[in-house]
Amino acid sequence: MPSRGRPRNFSREEALKSAMEIFWDKGFDNTSLADLTRVMGLNPPSLYAAFGSKAKLFLEAVDLYGRTDGxxxxxxxxxxxxxxxxxxxxxxxxxxxxxxxxxxxxxxxxxxxxxxxxxxxxxxxxxxxxxxxxxxxxxxxxxxxxxxxxxxxxxxxxxxxxxxxxxxxxxxxxxxxxxxxxxxxxxxxxxxxxxxxxxxxxxxxx
Amino acid sequence: MPSRGRPRNFSREEALKSAMEIFWDKGFDNTSLADLTRVMGLNPPSLYAAFGSKAKLFLEAVDLYGRTDGxxxxxxxxxxxxxxxxxxxxxxxxxxxxxxxxxxxxxxxxxxxxxxxxxxxxxxxxxxxxxxxxxxxxxxxxxxxxxxxxxxxxxxxxxxxxxxxxxxxxxxxxxxxxxxxxxxxxxxxxxxxxxxxxxxxxxxxx
DNA sequence: CCTTTTTTGTATCGATCAATACATAATTGA
DNA sequence: TCAATTATGTATTGATCGATACAAAAAAGG
The missing domain is CATH 1.10.357.10 (Tetracycline Repressor, domain 2)
Structure with missing residues (x-):
């Protein structure tokens, strides 16, 4: 509940979904941070603030996959x-x-x-x-x-x-x-x- | 037929076999040049002189696999x-x-x-x-x-x-x-x- | 011998990797 | 209005990636 501070100007859900799709296409190793920031439409600091790391983002993406498409x-x-x-x-x-x-x-x-x-x-x-x-x-x-x-x-x-x-x-x-x-x-x-x-x-x- | 020049001091066959095994274990992407030179027992220039590139080495390794273990x-x-x-x-x-x-x-x-x-x-x-x-x-x-x-x-x-x-x-x-x-x-x-x-x-x- | 040819080891190249430092912008609570 | 908090964009970090430049070393041909 971060009621204070500047609000993020992207949807965490939509960004995660975009990450899931490119991870799905290219796999973990072949997906670079540059790929992710491009399709997610945000800069590295925002990605790390929201998801922690590339690996954690991937795990969240897999979990989303398991709850939706999979x-x-x-x-x-x-x-x-x-x-x-x-x-x-x-x-x-x-x-x-x-x-x-x-x-x-x-x-x-x-x-x-x-x-x-x-x-x-x-x-x-x-x-x-x-x-x-x-x-x-x-x-x-x-x-x-x-x-x-x-x-x-x-x-x-x-x-x-x-x-x-x-x-x-x-x-x-x-x-x-x-x-x-x-x-x-x-x-x-x-x-x-x-x-x-x-x-x-x-x-x-x- | 390189009859002239300094002879290589490693077996191309054995080096290729070592490359095949680590490629087999770790895959193409997760196997680094450093991994390859370590298990093959040679330096990068020797590797490139003998096999051309990482990708060509992998293709040769896969071919060896198909002719032997596979x-x-x-x-x-x-x-x-x-x-x-x-x-x-x-x-x-x-x-x-x-x-x-x-x-x-x-x-x-x-x-x-x-x-x-x-x-x-x-x-x-x-x-x-x-x-x-x-x-x-x-x-x-x-x-x-x-x-x-x-x-x-x-x-x-x-x-x-x-x-x-x-x-x-x-x-x-x-x-x-x-x-x-x-x-x-x-x-x-x-x-x-x-x-x-x-x-x-x-x-x-x- | 000397030249030519090829391999060797060292040291490193530019590119890209995942991940951050930093200052600025935008919001809330007081 | 002002301090506190959080997110943003730019610019960059050290590490590692695949791949080479370079000179010394080791062989054959002459």
Whole structure:
């Protein structure tokens, strides 16, 4: 509540959104302070006063992404009637989400991930935690499916969650490589088409 | 054939291998000239005389990767008796390959990929071409399966190739996030378990 | 020997990086 | 009106980036 002092003449929200978009496009390392101040429309001192540092700004941007553009993907996870439908919907929403701009963007959390060595440790840890958190959420949804009977007892929910997130992560790479929405949808359908047999094999392993 | 002049006192091959390993670990951007000269054991002028630039060195390093550490993954693709076995073997070899070091490395070509905007264009284009080339090779192998009868007529080989590479790319992210070899193997097995049903659905779509 | 050629090590280049110092402008509370 | 507070714009910081200038060193050709 800074009621005193000169008021800032930019919207913190809008500036953060602009930062998110360029971080999403170019990644953490390839986005310079000059890039940020340009798209955010403010000078370095204002940026640092409002967000602390480039890394903190990035973390806020990722959080914004998770609450806005990245949120829709996981919307149906818990409300889907069965685990199978939840997964199929998750992948179809991913396909849609990753290709909803002129330039396909994929998932910010996944694409910012690789090559952690040498990068900002706090940033890498945060991104990794977000990926693992989503995978855990998916695993819990699968376990609910076992409890509710739409998945057989003994299903390896951890392995299947890893399998599904693997597909989803790969879709981000494909989106960046220019894959069409149709292709990404086909990938989602491939997973769905093999689902029953896969689940069956998983539960019969033990 | 530089028969004249002072001979270099380092092995170009060994230096390139060292460069490949640190590029693999840290990526193109996060690997500095100082890093490279340190692990390669030579001074900047020697590096530039031998390799031209950081980008050219990286391209040579990626090529070396494709001919050595990354080659084994695709070894059985053409000699496998059926497309199904070829894919399953590909994914299992990937799982093995991505976790064969103390620190899991994943695939150099995939992990160096993301956030092309802002990076070196030549490097990004080369990596993208390598990914698409492998996907095309996989697609051709599937088409051979159709021709040889172990896949049904009308199978969408392009979609399935995208599906399989999506899984494989995602496995690299998982490897970086600390997934065990066992988990990656389970992912490969998930794909194999659902294979027949998936292929069947694909061929019945048309 | 001496010239030519190539590599070596040192020392550094200009550019760009993330981050700030500083003075000024704009607002509130007294 | 005036002190306190906060944000702004300009200009710049030290560090690091990728890449070189330069001269000494080490080989071959003559």
């Amino acid at each position: 949120a829709g993907i996981w919307e149906f996870l818990d409300s889907a009637p069965t685990a199978k439908e939840a997964v199929h919907d998750l992948l179809r929403r991913s396909a849609e989400n990753f290709t909803q701009w002129p330039e396909p963007r994929g998932c910010m959390v996944v694409l910012s991930a690789p090559q952690m060595e040498g990068g900002d440790a706090a940033v890498c840890d945060d991104l990794k935690a977000r990926r693992l958190q989503k995978q855990a959420a998916l695993q819990h949804r699968l376990e609910r499916g076992v409890a509710e009977g739409d998945l057989p007892q003994g299903t390896a929910c951890d392995d299947i969650a890893a399998y599904v997130t693997s597909i989803q992560h790969g879709m981000s790479i494909h989106a960046r490589d220019g894959a069409s929405r149709q292709t990404l949808m086909a990938i989602a359908d491939c997973c769905a088409a093999g689902w029953d047999a896969m689940v069956d094999a998983s539960s019969r392993k033990i | 080659a084994g993954i695709w070894e059985f693709l053409d000699s496998a008796p059926t497309a199904k076995e070829a894919v399953h073997d590909l994914l299992r070899r990937s799982a093995e390959n991505f976790t064969q070091w103390p620190e899991p490395r994943g695939c150099m070509v995939v992990l160096s990929a993301p956030q092309m905007e802002g990076g070196d264009a030549a490097v990004c284009d080369d990596l993208k071409a390598r990914r698409l080339q492998k996907q095309a090779a996989l697609q051709h192998r599937l088409e051979r399966g159709v021709a040889e009868g172990d896949l049904p007529q009308g199978t969408a080989c392009d979609d399935i190739a995208a599906y399989v590479t999506s899984i494989q790319h995602g496995m690299s992210i998982h490897a970086r996030d600390g997934a065990s070899r066992q988990t990656l193997m389970a992912i490969a097995d998930c794909c194999a378990a659902g294979w027949d049903a998936m292929v069947d659905a694909s061929s019945r779509k048309i």
